[in-house]
Amino acid sequence: xxxxxxxxxxxxxxxxxxxxxxxxxxxxxxxxxxxxxxxxxxxxxxxxxxxxxxxxxxxxxxxxxxxxxxxxxxxxxxxxxxxxxxxxxxxxxxxxxxxxxxxxxxxxxxxxxxxxxxxxxxxxxxxxxxxxxxxxxxxxxxxxxxxxxxxxxxxxxxxxxxxxxxxxxxxxxxxxxxxxxxxxxxxxxxxxxxxxxxxxxxxxxxxxxxxxxxxxxxxxxxxxxxxxxxxxxxx
Amino acid sequence: xxxxxxxxxxxxxxxxxxxxxxxxxxxxxxxxxxxxxxxxxxxxxxxxxxxxxxxxxxxxxxxxxxxxxxxxxxxxxxxxxxxxxxxxxxxxxxxxxxxxxxxxxxxxxxxxxxxxxxxxxxxxxxxxxxxxxxxxxxxxxxxxxxxxxxxxxxxxxxxxxxxxxxxxxxxxxxxxxxxxxxxxxxxxxxxxxxxxxxxxxxxxxxxxxxxxxxxxxxxxxxxxxxxxxxxxxxxxxxxxxxxxxxxxxxxxxxxxxxxxxxxxxxxxxxxxxxxxxxxxxxxxxxxxxxxxxxxxxxxxxxxxxxxxxxxxxxxxxxxxxxxxxxxxxxxxxxxxxxxxxxxxxxxxxxxxxx
Numbered sequence: 001x002x003x004x005x006x007x008x009x010x011x012x013x014x015x016x017x018x019x020x021x022x023x024x025x026x027x028x029x030x031x032x033x034x035x036x037x038x039x040x041x042x043x044x045x046x047x048x049x050x051x052x053x054x055x056x057x058x059x060x061x062x063x064x065x066x067x068x069x070x071x072x073x074x075x076x077x078x079x080x081x082x083x084x085x086x087x088x089x090x091x092x093x094x095x096x097x098x099x100x101x102x103x104x105x106x107x108x109x110x111x112x113x114x115x116x117x118x119x120x121x122x123x124x125x126x127x128x129x130x131x132x133x134x135x136x137x138x139x140x141x142x143x144x145x146x147x148x149x150x151x152x153x154x155x156x157x158x159x160x161x162x163x164x165x166x167x168x169x170x171x172x173x174x175x176x177x178x179x180x181x182x183x184x185x186x187x188x189x190x191x192x193x194x195x196x197x198x199x200x201x202x203x204x205x206x207x208x209x210x211x212x213x214x215x216x217x218x219x220x221x222x223x224x225x226x227x228x229x230x231x232x233x234x235x
Numbered sequence: 236x237x238x239x240x241x242x243x244x245x246x247x248x249x250x251x252x253x254x255x256x257x258x259x260x261x262x263x264x265x266x267x268x269x270x271x272x273x274x275x276x277x278x279x280x281x282x283x284x285x286x287x288x289x290x291x292x293x294x295x296x297x298x299x300x301x302x303x304x305x306x307x308x309x310x311x312x313x314x315x316x317x318x319x320x321x322x323x324x325x326x327x328x329x330x331x332x333x334x335x336x337x338x339x340x341x342x343x344x345x346x347x348x349x350x351x352x353x354x355x356x357x358x359x360x361x362x363x364x365x366x367x368x369x370x371x372x373x374x375x376x377x378x379x380x381x382x383x384x385x386x387x388x389x390x391x392x393x394x395x396x397x398x399x400x401x402x403x404x405x406x407x408x409x410x411x412x413x414x415x416x417x418x419x420x421x422x423x424x425x426x427x428x429x430x431x432x433x434x435x436x437x438x439x440x441x442x443x444x445x446x447x448x449x450x451x452x453x454x455x456x457x458x459x460x461x462x463x464x465x466x467x468x469x470x471x472x473x474x475x476x477x478x479x480x481x482x483x484x485x486x487x488x489x490x491x492x493x494x495x496x497x498x499x500x501x502x503x504x505x506x507x508x509x510x511x512x513x514x515x516x517x518x519x520x521x522x523x524x525x526x527x528x529x530x531x532x533x534x535x536x537x538x539x540x541x542x543x544x545x546x547x548x549x550x551x552x553x554x555x556x557x558x559x560x561x562x563x564x565x566x567x568x569x570x571x572x573x574x575x576x577x578x579x580x581x582x583x584x585x586x587x588x589x
Contacts, residue, residue, distance in 0.1 A: 048451065074453035082451050088444035090570065091437075099441050102434065103453035151453065 001026040007056035018210040031197040034207035077154035089133025100150030117146040138169040194231035282416035284517040286423040288501040290470035296507035299443025307384030309475030310490035312353035316476030319349035333395040346410040357472020365464040403486025411481035506566030511573040
């Protein structure tokens with residue numbers, strides 16, 4: 001579904017991505033793991049068109065994404081749950097959800113999708129008219145995911161959904177990701193919580209300082225010695 | 236409370252306002268206006284300031300882009316209206332140093348067309364200046380827009396053949412009356428309410444809250460900022476034109492930063508992002524501007540004699556601003572809005588409990 005080939009990104013003089021290639025097959029969960037500064041978020045930002053790649057190709061369902069505007073890319077069916085949730089704090093939960101469907105024109109279907117999101121996250125229905133900034137961290141993460149689903153994406157990209165959440169909530173979030181995936185959603189997941197991410201994912205890539213160090217199925221990577229030492233903290 | 240009732244209340248309020256305006260402006264059914272010309276003039280200023288305040292709130296409050304270029308747009312509107320609506324004879328009297336360039340020395344068009352041109356030209360300049368400066372954020376945007384307003388003022392001082400330079404323009408025909416100003420304020424309120432409730436309004440607020448997230452939702456951030464900026468420039472241009480035709484004379488010194496600050500004061504006092512707040516604060520501040528004139532006149536308290544200090548009013552407003560930001564950090568209204576439901580909420584609640 002998504003094919004990235006030899007992607008290079010520079011921030012000023014810094015060479016942030018040094019030729020990354022990866023594939024996200026339809027209906028699968030693919031995860032990118034790696035330490036801070038490995039280039040995980042940059043990869044997502046490049047796919048979304050928020051940063052311009054220096055070279056390389058990004059192809060989504062046969063269409064080239066490099067050089068397209070973010071607005072166009074989102075209309076093609078890619079949505080990102082940004083790092084740190086980034087809900088709109090002074091808008092209500094309901095308004096946040098409606099904004100998620102901003103790129104869509106089918107108003108009746110939007111109402112139905114809000115109902116669907118509310119069944120997925122009953123909490124959000126309870127808090128419908130509350131300002132998003134007053135929600136707890138876990139609820140905000142639910143809202144961020146719900147908001148992303150409102151655009152009816154074909155590919156959902158999540159940037160560290162477990163960041164700053166209590167361990168119990170992290171489990172919840174990963175269960176939700178699993179559920180959304182079971183409904184047929186393709187997911188590209190970025191995580192620092194390598195163990196949880198690899199257990200969940202069909203396929204994983206380990207990034208190190210801007211390039212792919214290892215790739216394999218989630219199980220293979222979990223069993224890999226280097227991954228165990230560096231990312232899972234085992235000796 | 237049904238939606239139909241709310242429409243009815245709104246219609247009734249508009250009708251009541253129209254009666255008041257008619258009474259104040261020309262008298263009603265033989266009853267003379269209960270207010271003197273001075274009071275009516277303040278009412279006019281209130282209405283103009285409501286429109287100007289809402290325009291600034293659209294950019295600063297709803298879209299979250301701190302712009303200080305309001306005086307510049309008002310100047311463009313004011314000079315356009317003056318040059319288009321003055322008769323050739325009055326123009327000749329004004330331009331005794333440097334003659335007015337053709338074709339402006341001969342033409343005179345109707346007031347409403349002049350107002351429209353003032354708004355459109357201001358919007359055009361908003362578009363020109365917006366393209367580069369709206370890429371800036373926060374303080375940098377404020378500085379750039381402030382610079383723009385100053386450039387407009389300096390250009391007006393120096394293009395003597397078009398603007399009469401520092402001498403300004405006198406004898407602008409006074410067409411502005413309560414009908415004009417109330418319609419201006421009313422239409423601006425209506426436009427703002429419709430805009431803010433639409434998906435455009437939600438997009439503007441999303442940009443204010445979090446630009447990156449807004450972009451990730453597929454909102455074209457730059458387009459929406461531009462839309463708000465150009466619309467605000469149009470409203471400010473029209474307001475500047477109405478004000479020029481109310482006062483009857485303009486000069487470049489009027490359009491300095493304090494003018495923008497005065498409008499900004501209304502927006503901040505009322506609440507950034509509240510239409511209701513701006514309407515209330517614009518009315519209060521405009522009225523206070525007149526009521527507080529006594530603090531600038533010489534004062535004798537028993538044996539102590541205080542000479543009049545010009546500018547004391549602004550000290551009072553500064554104190555007011557400090558007090559309001561300390562105790563109501565989001566302004567009088569925050570981002571809340573007036574609604575009939577809110578006004579009658581007590582009755583509705585009782586209805587629910589019964």
